[in-house]
Amino acid sequence: MERGEFAIIGTGEVPCGNYPQRSEFEIAYTVAREAIRDAGIDVKDIGAVLCAQHIMSNPDNDYNTEMVFGRLPEAIGARGCKITCMTSSGGASSFSLRKTAEGILHSGETDTVLVVHAQRFSTFTPNQQAKYFSVAGSDVEWEVPYGMTYNALAAMITQAYMNITGTTIEQVAAVCVANRRWAMLQPNAMFNHKEITVEKVVNARMVSYPLTTLMCNVLGDGGSAFIMTTAEKARKVCDKPVYVLGEASDYSHRTITRAGMKDFATMSEYLFPIAKTAFERSGLGPEDMDIYQIYGSYPCIQLIIMDALGMWEPGTTGALVEAGETSPGGKYPVTTNGEALSFGHTGTGVGIALLVESVRQLQGKAGKAQVQGARFLIENTGGGAFMDCHFTVLGNEIPG
Amino acid sequence: MSKHEPISIDAIKAMMNLSDEDLKKPLPVPTAWSQPFWDAAREHRLVLKRCSKCGNIDHPPYLYCTACQADEHEWIEASGKGTLFAYAINYFGVPFPFWADLPYALGMIDLAEGVRMISNIVDCDFEELENGMELEVVFDDVTDEVTLPKWRPVRK
Numbered sequence: 001m002e003r004g005e006f007a008i009i010g011t012g013e014v015p016c017g018n019y020p021q022r023s024e025f026e027i028a029y030t031v032a033r034e035a036i037r038d039a040g041i042d043v044k045d046i047g048a049v050l051c052a053q054h055i056m057s058n059p060d061n062d063y064n065t066e067m068v069f070g071r072l073p074e075a076i077g078a079r080g081c082k083i084t085c086m087t088s089s090g091g092a093s094s095f096s097l098r099k100t101a102e103g104i105l106h107s108g109e110t111d112t113v114l115v116v117h118a119q120r121f122s123t124f125t126p127n128q129q130a131k132y133f134s135v136a137g138s139d140v141e142w143e144v145p146y147g148m149t150y151n152a153l154a155a156m157i158t159q160a161y162m163n164i165t166g167t168t169i170e171q172v173a174a175v176c177v178a179n180r181r182w183a184m185l186q187p188n189a190m191f192n193h194k195e196i197t198v199e200k201v202v203n204a205r206m207v208s209y210p211l212t213t214l215m216c217n218v219l220g221d222g223g224s225a226f227i228m229t230t231a232e233k234a235r236k237v238c239d240k241p242v243y244v245l246g247e248a249s250d251y252s253h254r255t256i257t258r259a260g261m262k263d264f265a266t267m268s269e270y271l272f273p274i275a276k277t278a279f280e281r282s283g284l285g286p287e288d289m290d291i292y293q294i295y296g297s298y299p300c301i302q303l304i305i306m307d308a309l310g311m312w313e314p315g316t317t318g319a320l321v322e323a324g325e326t327s328p329g330g331k332y333p334v335t336t337n338g339e340a341l342s343f344g345h346t347g348t349g350v351g352i353a354l355l356v357e358s359v360r361q362l363q364g365k366a367g368k369a370q371v372q373g374a375r376f377l378i379e380n381t382g383g384g385a386f387m388d389c390h391f392t393v394l395g396n397e398i399p400g
Numbered sequence: 401m402s403k404h405e406p407i408s409i410d411a412i413k414a415m416m417n418l419s420d421e422d423l424k425k426p427l428p429v430p431t432a433w434s435q436p437f438w439d440a441a442r443e444h445r446l447v448l449k450r451c452s453k454c455g456n457i458d459h460p461p462y463l464y465c466t467a468c469q470a471d472e473h474e475w476i477e478a479s480g481k482g483t484l485f486a487y488a489i490n491y492f493g494v495p496f497p498f499w500a501d502l503p504y505a506l507g508m509i510d511l512a513e514g515v516r517m518i519s520n521i522v523d524c525d526f527e528e529l530e531n532g533m534e535l536e537v538v539f540d541d542v543t544d545e546v547t548l549p550k551w552r553p554v555r556k
């Protein structure tokens with residue numbers, strides 16, 4: 001990919017939360033129309049339609065089959081569509097979808113790609129959700145028989161990180177507080193009506209020591225979409241395209257016990273070269289970023305990823321968050337939609353929502369959450385049991 | 401560590417309308433290449449798969465060596481000694497079959513042989529758990545067919 005070869009020109013999103021009456025199809029059609037209108041393109045320009053995999057789809061709710069078999073282009077009237085496809089890399093899906101879109105654009109078959117995510121969890125019973133999600137990050141043969149859970153996985157990483165770096169539980173809780181403050185500014189966030197405090201987060205019900213309920217993300221129904229084009233077309237149809245300036249990836253493991261980084265305090269040492277490569281490819285450095293859109297899903301992971309940016313001394317980012325520097329009005333805006341902890345966890349859509357928010361910020365369309373004059377930001381995503389990491393530098397201009 | 405009252409399994413069963421089937425614990429389903437591990441566990445032995453070509457130990461084991469792709473391997477007796485790298489204590493929000501066990505400790509154990517394992521830390525007060533502490537393997541016969549290796553603090 002050349003720097004600034006591709007751009008995102010429009011986005012759509014529905015509120016995240018508990019909406020059992022709103023089907024995945026309704027979400028998909030709604031966010032697609034919103035993204036097309038926002039981009040200011042004709043629906044017939046769309047040559048490829050990509051969908052994120054729906055989590056827990058079953059025969060009674062076969063969104064995945066319908067999407068794989070081309071329901072969406074027909075339903076939205078995308079008569080110029082040539083290519084449909086469903087992609088998933090779990091939590092990293094925003095990246096694999098965007099990479100797929102870039103490949104299609106690079107092939108020259110079309111210059112306009114629509115990417116859509118839709119998810120509903122509220123129609124599944126708590127038992128189904130617990131069965132699926134509590135163990136999704138764990139190995140069924142080697143971990144699940146011991147009562148392993150996703151939360152316990154994050155809890156162990158947090159426990160090790162605190163032990164090695166001296167980060168306090170109050171600093172970990174401060175990440176949840178900062179995310180909530182951002183979510184309060186987001187009309188579509190699941191938790192945008194009530195502030196939380198460090199004291200409240202620390203004293204909430206213990207789920208998996210050292211994590212309380214307010215340190216664990218909550219599943220929500222939601223969805224979003226974006227339109228991606230070549231930079232050439234973007235400049236013709238859009239006042240403020242958001243360019244992909246640099247990206248870099250790495251994969252580590254499936255099973256956390258086989259992670260390349262054995263020591264979670266130095267997890268940032270594994271992540272640092274990935275961020276560094278993304279920065280180098282963009283021609284910018286961490287200090288040039290106006291926003292840091294960190295996908296952590298759990299508060300400690302946000303700190304570990306901040307540690308990896310080359311901007312702050314690893315292990316000190318908890319104090320930075322505690323001081324309010326990453327909150328609205330702070331010096332370093334981090335994760336401006338509140339992410340999985342406060343925007344809501346929509347399965348493969350958490351990273352897509354963060355990407356969509358990144359585009360809104362750089363287009364000046366982020367409403368109350370708008371970081372004034374934002375030009376460049378770094379965004380990350382990852383999936384599974386923290387199996388991989390992808391960093392992307394986005395900008396509303398291509399730096400000289 | 402938790403000041404909230406635990407919710408009883410009977411209350412959960414009624415609230416969620418759970419069947420006995422829903423409360424059955426998941427058990428490992430061995431693959432052709434992991435069967436020797438579970439067979440040994442039944443005999444209260446901890447074994448690891450070591451490549452005969454390059455000496456790499458894989459845990460979890462895979463079909464062939466993840467370092468050199470060789471098929472040739474041997475199952476070695478592990479010392480049963482390890483250290484605690486990190487831990488978590490589950491208090492709430494676990495799959496329903498584990499509800500009756502709450503609270504319970506999970507740990508990442510670094511084995512003397514160089515591999516890492518996730519398991520339960522048993523026979524301990526949670527307060528005494530400490531990163532780096534010495535652990536030893538114990539065997540929990542969870543059914544007539546299946547034994548899970550677990551770990552406990554070494555008593556001096």
Ligand SMILES: [Zn+2]
Binds near residue numbers: 455
């Ligand atoms: Zn080998």
